[in-house]
Amino acid sequence: MTTDDDRPHFLRRAITRRSVLGTAAGASVLAAAYAAFGRDVLDGGSNDTSGGDSVAPTEALALEREAVRVAHLLRRTGFGVTREEYDRYVARGLDATIDEIVNFGAIDDSEAEVQAARVAPEEGNVGSAALWWVVRMAHTKRPLQEKMTLFWHGLLTSQVSVVRDPIAMADQNEFLRKNVFARFPDILKGITRDRAMMVYLDMSGSRRTAPNENYPRELMELFSLGEGNFTEQDVREAARAFTGWSVPRQRNDSGRPTLLEPVFTQRAFDDGSKTVLGETGPFDADDVLDIITKQPQSARYIVGRLFKFFVYPDPTDADLQPFVDSYLSSGMNIGATVEAMLRSDVFYSAKAYRAVVKSPLEYAIGAVKALGLQTGVATVLAARGGGRDNAPLNQMGQVPMEPPNVAGWRGGAAWLNSSTMFARLNFLNSLGTPAAQPRQAAPAAPMPKFATAGEAFDHYATFLLDANLPDAARQAVLDYAGGPDARLTADTQRDLVYLLLAMPQYHLS
């Protein structure tokens, strides 16, 4: 192994970060991958993802092209695009695209609603809410609104397997959708009143005589402040303020519970004085939420979560500060904060390029849209025998309405392991089979036909991969097809698209 001294100066940092060991799993690149968990790097000392990079990041040079900046924005704010959508946005240019995406309220999304209504959530069918939402994601013309709904669902979590009422989960989802860009304190107040949430975190039935700690703990730790920014005593005191609520249940025809609207009983509420985060008073739930969101740490927490979701996984305090400022000066408005991020230089910086691992929903819906199979999305994402376990999104690790636990989905490197890798690649394989073809009344756009492998490659690589692949990758795919000028059979075209979607870069956003 060459030492630093042997290398030209401009390459030295690269070697330090990529010290090759054993099975060539470079320690520091793995370390940076774990940084995506929100951790410091393994090799202590230098945080290799902070500050500038003395080596020109060749992959991110593509950001010089406006079309690539547009594509990067589309990836982060949606679930993938068709070639037609890509062309339209690129033609409009970056600024007009940002305007359209951010002002989603001006866009008619009734088609998505109509499609989703065909698979509306049903009483007693616990998985039906997930399917309804996936169909919506695949058809929406307001991708940022859906992406933000997913962001909130992964932060202010509930699980349908615990709540057991898919209609209640769908209502929670609608609340999030309508309030994606509202003020953070108002979003917290609304979710605290949500009947699915009350059941999920045991607020329902929490009484003055024995307050339940589950909601205030997870609220502070995961929803609003972060671990280390509150004490056990704060949890116990706050629990008293969240007493008095209960969610009545009614057995419906399916034998499962229907959750009714929450009921507040004054008698069961602890109206005594509490001390939470240094403030004292006869607080109720809304009061505690106001106290929490006034903490400076609350601003850093929510802005940090948004930044990690939209920009890159390991921001420094300096990275976050401008957006904390936007958040506070706008009156804790989430829409203003997100818009500031999407218009910022850091969003289009080299460090942000391909810095996020696509979640299973982005990956799967993106592949579906790439192939024009949206109208069949319910079919292709359904389980193939063996029950729900075999459903592609389950195997990839992300079933909407069912995060693995109250912390939501960890994301980043956690999306990628041997099992989920097979799940992703095998899902792509299934899209090439006849079973994947939509059987709905409205015909999908026919698969484009190409004369040669080179044409097909360029078509897909442009809107799926920014036409930004190493020469060796293009070579490998064209070799498979028999060369750039090889005529394509249907099968070979299918395989070529498979290989493009199976590219390592395609896992990244």
Add this chain to the structure above:
Amino acid sequence: MSTRRDFMRQMAVVSVGLGVPAVFAKATAAAKAEASAGTTRTLIVVQLAGGADGLNTVLPYADGRYRDLRPALAIPEAEVLRLDDRTGLNPALSGIKALYDEGKVAIVQGVGYPNPSFSHFKAMDIWQTADPEGKAREGWLGSYFDSLTDTDGHPLTGLSAGRSLPPAFRAQKTTVPSVGSLDTFALQAPAAVEGKREASLVQLYDAYKPSNTPYAALLDNTVDAALSSSQMLNVAHAAYKPAVIYPESSLASGLQLLAELIDAGEGSEPTPLRVGHVALGGFDTHTQQAAELTPLLTGLSDALTAFWRDIEAHGHGDDVAVMTWSEFGRRVPENGQAGTDHGSATPMFLLGNRVKGGLHGDAPSLTNLDNGNLQFTVDFRSVYAGVLESWLEASAKDVLGHQFEPMDLFSV
């Protein structure tokens, strides 16, 4: 990337049932070459996720305080499976009790650490990295894997039987595969193009090497580990005949997969598997605890019993040990919804023919509580040290970063 290409060539010539398959030959040859003690032993780690209520699992049935503090939840004395005149097991654990009576179960009581965390996620991290300060990045088992001098050619040194990689396995050098279910743990392709596609994929992942993205190496290693371990696991599965009928649960299926891999080394060749991991979730019993905990403990007991009988029937009873852990126990006084809030000290179970059966450590005091929580009597890192030193024959100090008094849990 020669390692992977070698494997690719070997995979093409694997023939099941004719001696040791080629993919294992390389692994076992490499295993022999290891400078560290050529242990043939396997550790199976079973995580009880959510904070399992230790006090209703291993309970002080004769202690009046127990019943005073848990009027609704205390297990009736007549139902308890007695271990001695003070301590007994939850009645759902009949299978474990039978193994205990055979001397194969060690129960370490009151396990915890100073200044315990009541956050699921922080507490799980602490147990998985063995670092209550929250600074360590690698998992304790990941550190163990990295300490093995030769991991090249060991795609299955560790295996997570489940769809995610436990942080305990996070390592600098070693990539551990996670297997959700074996029937989908293979690259699917139309038969006519299978080999060609796989070869192209390998080339594409190989070709992606930008110097500043954290993911290129991760993607490459993941595909590597997936393809090579898939072959090994499917061969092991095809060759295996379980000696028991495993219960229908994901815990049992995960344990069965691990049993298959344990058996995969042939004759005197060491098994490729050093550490397996499987998790059982659902233990966060804030409300209606009895209705939730009983089926969980029954499932745990039944799955472990089936697994153990299968392991013994295949002649591996002396070479396998199981260890359970949970991120914390639960609050001693029950809450107003027939449940319990997050707590602290908790018992750990070890199972194996070479385990020193019986109760270890001291039952935590019910009179000297800390704000309703049990005070620990055994530091969990002592348990890890005992497992590392005696069972895995590794240096606990190197792996854990500090010296901890190893608990004496094995007769080896």
